[in-house]
Structure formats: C-alpha cells, structure tokens
Amino acid sequence: MTTTNAATAPTPVSGTTDIPKSSSSSSMSSTTGSTLAGNFQTFLTLLTTQLQNQNPLDPLDTNQFTQQLVQFAGVEQQLKTNDSLSRLVTLQQTTQATQALGFVGKTALVDGSTATMKNSSATWHLNVPTDSTVEITIANSSGQTVFTGKYTAAAGTDIPFTWNGMGNDGTQWPDGKYTISATGKDIANDNVGIAAQVQGVVSSVDLTQSPPLLTIDGASYTLSQVKSIIASSN
Secondary structure: OOOOOOEEOOOOOOOOOOOOOOHHHHHHHHHHHHHHHHHHHHHHHHHHHHHHOOEOOEOOOHHHHHHHHHHHHHHHHHHHHHHHHHHHHHHHHHHHHHHHHOOOOOEEEEEOOEEEEOOOOEEEEEEEOOOEEEEEEEEOOOOOEEEEEEEEEOOEEEEEEEEOOEOOOOOEOOOEEEEEEEEEEOOOOOEEEOEEEEEEEEEEEEOOOOOOEEEEOOEEEEHHHEEEEEOOOO
C-alpha cells in the first residue's frame, strides 16, 4: 500500500477444548466403572466356583462360559481404555494451560476488525489474495466514519496497516476503539474479499475455562484463534 498523511501503510510483503465434567457426571462415571469392575470380579468368582464344584457326569457347557468370559474380558479392556483416555484428556488440558500462560505479555494476532488506538496509533493486518486496489474505511465506536482511503496493494498475507488517528478533514481523533472495513478490486475490476486481523497484548489467561481463554484488549479468545505471535521490537 502507499502512504498518506492520515495513515501509514507499510510496504506489502508476500507470504509473510472440552468443557470439564461436572461433579455429578464424574460421580456417575466413577460409579458405573466400579459397578462393571465389581460385576467382572463377581463373575470370575462364580465361574471358578462352578468349575470346582461341577458334576463330573454333567459338566458345564464350555462354549457358554467361554463366551461369557470373552464378553466380560472385553468390558474390562474397555474400562482400562476409558481410564487411559481420561488421563490423556487431563494431560492435554494441562498442556493447553501451560501454553496459554506463556502468551501473557506477548503481542498476538487474531481475527477481527476492531482495534484499540493508543497514543494516536492503531494497527490492523490485512490479507489480500491478489494484487488489488484497496478501499479502507475506519469508523469510531459510535459507527461514525472517521477516515477513508484508497491504496494499491500487492497480494500477500499479514500486511500491516497503521492509522495515526487523523481524519480526512484534518481532525485528530482521540484514542479508543476503531473498526476497519476493507474492500478490494483486482485488475479485472472484480471484487476481492479482504480479511482483517488485529493485534494486541495478552493481558491475562482464564484457566477455569477449557480450553483456556486469552484476554486481548478486553476481548476473550481461545488458543485456536491466535494466528501468530508478533516479536517484540525491543
């Protein structure tokens, strides 16, 4: 994009969890597991007793109790599998929490069109699929249009666009939240969809949620919504 006195548009660059179970659900699962395990042990005890005390002249049907043994063995294996899956889920939640905590204090890039202007500077990142003429409109929190501009942009992802808060009429707008809208026309004058992303510092992490929620400029995002982490300029 080109640079105007109202906005700083940098040189385009190309390329650049489950809800925790409630206590009632956990109790039910534990009770069910204990009951099935108890039934399996009871079955083995009864089977052993029957084999020890069977009538030699009228022995037990081996096919029948073998099938029962196989069925109960399958139940026992399923119980063990469920326990293993529960441990894996717990491990995954712990990993997500650890990863989320590592984002605190870092600048993250997420999908969105509303950015916070601080010290007369607000930055968005645009994804332009093809060489285009891009028309940008910026509105304040009341929906009032405060700036418009047209720029040429080469195809690329994560193209930063910085606005200095200066309106088209020369008004210096105060710090606050502003929303960008970007539309494009390619060489054939066909419409081009342009997605916007915003950046902000991760101020906190809510570990009571699964997956954890990151707070960025007062809004909550999951780890999957974070597109990238922007390296500090220091």
